[in-house]
Amino acid sequence: xxxxxxxxxxxxxxxxxxxxxxxxxxxxxxxxxxxxxxxxxxxxxxxxxxxxxxxxxxxxxxxxxxxxxxxxxxxxxxxxxxxxxxxxxxxxxxxxxxxxxxxxxxxxxxxxxxxxxxxxxxxxxxxxxxxxxxxxxxxxxx
Numbered sequence: 807x808x809x810x811x812x813x814x815x816x817x818x819x820x821x822x823x824x825x826x827x828x829x830x831x832x833x834x835x836x837x838x839x840x841x842x843x844x845x846x847x848x849x850x851x852x853x854x855x856x857x858x859x860x861x862x863x864x865x866x867x868x869x870x871x872x873x874x875x876x877x878x879x880x881x882x883x884x885x886x887x888x889x890x891x892x893x894x895x896x897x898x899x900x901x902x903x904x905x906x907x908x909x910x911x912x913x914x915x916x917x918x919x920x921x922x923x924x925x926x927x928x929x930x931x932x933x934x935x936x937x938x939x940x941x942x943x944x945x946x947x948x
Contacts (some may be wrong), residue, residue: 887934
């Protein structure tokens with residue numbers, strides 16, 4: 807779980823971005839942060855470290871649900887950042903599909919795509935939250 811330094815740094819980044827979104831974001835940012843946080847915690851619970859080379863169906867289900875949440879935000883929100891977050895999440899789901907179809911990409915590339923695309927979602931959320939915060943600040947609402 808958090809046994810390596812990169813895992814610990816990643817956890818700190820996730821907590822900071824989600825906290826920023828909850829404190830300074832509006833409803834769209836809070837929904838995305840809540841979904842990301844719940845998905846992150848759920849994935850920590852269901853991941854099978856003993857099955858690193860096979861399809862992990864529960865992880866795929868969590869990522870598909872996150873894709874649906876972000877897709878709903880793209881559809882209902884007037885902001886642009888959910889589109890970028892949804893595109894990054896689509897990369898994650900595509901990587902799961904490739905593993906399921908037994909295309910046999912190198913396992914390191916599979917995990918690299920999933921991790922980097924996850925950071926893509928976080929970056930989109932952080933940038934979107936920053937823009938909302940600055941808009942409120944400029945309007946004198948904060």
